[in-house]
Amino acid sequence: MSTAEEIAGGEAAPWGEVTPDAARRLLVAAVEAFAERGYHATTTRDIAGRAGMSPAALYIHYKTKEELLHRISRIGHEKAVDILRTAARTEGTSTERLAEAVSSFVRWHAGGRTTARVVQYELDSLGPEARAEILALRRQCDAEVRGILEDGVEAGEFDVPDVPGTTLAVLSLCVDVARWFNVNGPRTPDEVGALYADLVLRMVGAEQKAADA
Amino acid sequence: MSTAEEIAGGEAAPWGEVTPDAARRLLVAAVEAFAERGYHATTTRDIAGRAGMSPAALYIHYKTKEELLHRISRIGHEKAVDILRTAARTEGTSTERLAEAVSSFVRWHAGGRTTARVVQYELDSLGPEARAEILALRRQCDAEVRGILEDGVEAGEFDVPDVPGTTLAVLSLCVDVARWFNVNGPRTPDEVGALYADLVLRMVGAEQKAADA
DNA sequence: GCCGCGGGTGAGCGGGCGCTTAGCCTGCCC
DNA sequence: GGGCAGGCTAAGCGCCCGCTCACCCGCGGC
Numbered sequence: 377m378s379t380a381e382e383i384a385g386g387e388a389a390p391w392g393e394v395t396p397d398a399a400r401r402l403l404v405a406a407v408e409a410f411a412e413r414g415y416h417a418t419t420t421r422d423i424a425g426r427a428g429m430s431p432a433a434l435y436i437h438y439k440t441k442e443e444l445l446h447r448i449s450r451i452g453h454e455k456a457v458d459i460l461r462t463a464a465r466t467e468g469t470s471t472e473r474l475a476e477a478v479s480s481f482v483r484w485h486a487g488g489r490t491t492a493r494v495v496q497y498e499l500d501s502l503g504p505e506a507r508a509e510i511l512a513l514r515r516q517c518d519a520e521v522r523g524i525l526e527d528g529v530e531a532g533e534f535d536v537p538d539v540p541g542t543t544l545a546v547l548s549l550c551v552d553v554a555r556w557f558n559v560n561g562p563r564t565p566d567e568v569g570a571l572y573a574d575l576v577l578r579m580v581g582a583e584q585k586a587a588d589a
Numbered sequence: 590m591s592t593a594e595e596i597a598g599g600e601a602a603p604w605g606e607v608t609p610d611a612a613r614r615l616l617v618a619a620v621e622a623f624a625e626r627g628y629h630a631t632t633t634r635d636i637a638g639r640a641g642m643s644p645a646a647l648y649i650h651y652k653t654k655e656e657l658l659h660r661i662s663r664i665g666h667e668k669a670v671d672i673l674r675t676a677a678r679t680e681g682t683s684t685e686r687l688a689e690a691v692s693s694f695v696r697w698h699a700g701g702r703t704t705a706r707v708v709q710y711e712l713d714s715l716g717p718e719a720r721a722e723i724l725a726l727r728r729q730c731d732a733e734v735r736g737i738l739e740d741g742v743e744a745g746e747f748d749v750p751d752v753p754g755t756t757l758a759v760l761s762l763c764v765d766v767a768r769w770f771n772v773n774g775p776r777t778p779d780e781v782g783a784l785y786a787d788l789v790l791r792m793v794g795a796e797q798k799a800a801d802a
Numbered sequence: 803g804c805c806g807c808g809g810g811t812g813a814g815c816g817g818g819c820g821c822t823t824a825g826c827c828t829g830c831c832c
Numbered sequence: 833g834g835g836c837a838g839g840c841t842a843a844g845c846g847c848c849c850g851c852t853c854a855c856c857c858g859c860g861g862c
Contacts, residue, residue: 396809398809398810414627414629414714416627416629416630417629417714419848419849419850420849420850420851421848421849421850429810429811430810430811430812431811431812431850431851432810432811432812432813432851432852432853433809433810433811434851435850435851435852436808436809436810437809440850440851441850441851497710497768501627501630537787538784541776541781541784542784542788544769545762545784545785545788548762548765548766548768548769549758549761549762549765551765551768552761552762552764552765552768553761555710555761555764555765556757556761563754568754571751571754571755571758572758574750575755575758575792578791578792578793578794579788579791579792580791581791609839611839611840632818632819632820633819633820633821634818634819634820642840642841643840643841643842644820644821644841645821645822645823645840645841645842645843646839646840646841647821648820648821648822649838649839649840650839653820653821654820654821
């Protein structure tokens, strides 16, 4: 949560933590391939080829193809939790925190669509124990958003009859951006983030100031 | 648009139009398998096995595995368009028509989750020309919802600064139900439909009557 | 200068894939 | 009751998958 480009939703950055260099190149290649064609339709030969290596090189750094998906999924979900947690813990009204959470989460799903797609849609290609680990991270995402909504209701800022259901809807709206967002489409990640923050504030009955940002 | 169970969102019905019987059994088996494991992870042997037939039987009724997906996808999308069109053309205020569209569309995605999942998420396993055909149906869905929003804005019922963007968000919200809805979870399709209709009316700034249904 | 060792390769194994083919069984027309 | 068309199966073709193994290469330590 330190570099600027992550919060800006850049496709580029967040694999800096993966070492050595060859392992990172393989992982980035896998993200692209999984996002384009899906986990099961991607071959280990394809991944290795995109990374400029022979098929066997993959198995020096990863035990199986599934381990690659697991690593991608965990790092991605940690990033997601981080984005929401950061937004939830900034100072300001519940309204401001919710707007920040939605707009930054949407920016991540739109700008890092390749990664987000793998993270959100290839989850059940994982084995049971890996999936369980990821689902725990997902529950943390839910808890962060629900926390903001509860705060806002308590403070009288929001009017939300069904907090768990609305939490689900807010997250669902953000996550689905990764499905339809098109880099060559008419909207930038920032614009979608702003639009969605506005729509979500309407959903929870928050008072909105005039467009300030 | 004629039988009750479709609008009720039943998992059961809508393949009645597929004949002969063996072809329908294969298609239903394929829907289940594709929904559970994805198109690429599903084998023709698995589909045939679920239908109680030998692997070769599939090729009497369908030319390829992809043709099965294409048929499922087209029938499913036609149903989706039908649901939205029916809601858009009922009598009543734009508010009522939007609520009906959202709640019935959500009921279909929740109750027919198996079908909806295949229809919404396996689209890009199709070849280019099949995908193009399906995308045309998808644009019809978009047009139906956008039409309701435009009517509501014109009638002064809605306050929507960005009609295309809001259309996208409304459809996205409904479609994503197929991803997270759990038949054994705490909510029925009807409940999710009602919740989402309420949330969407808030999003468009519509006046809502007290809970009537 | 030689050795070892971590990162890399080419070739290939066992197996399961989508799909085909040759032939069988059943019911219907005459 | 013979012929035959269509629904179905057993067997299997050719291919490519995930993954492995035997070997190679460049570089730091002594």
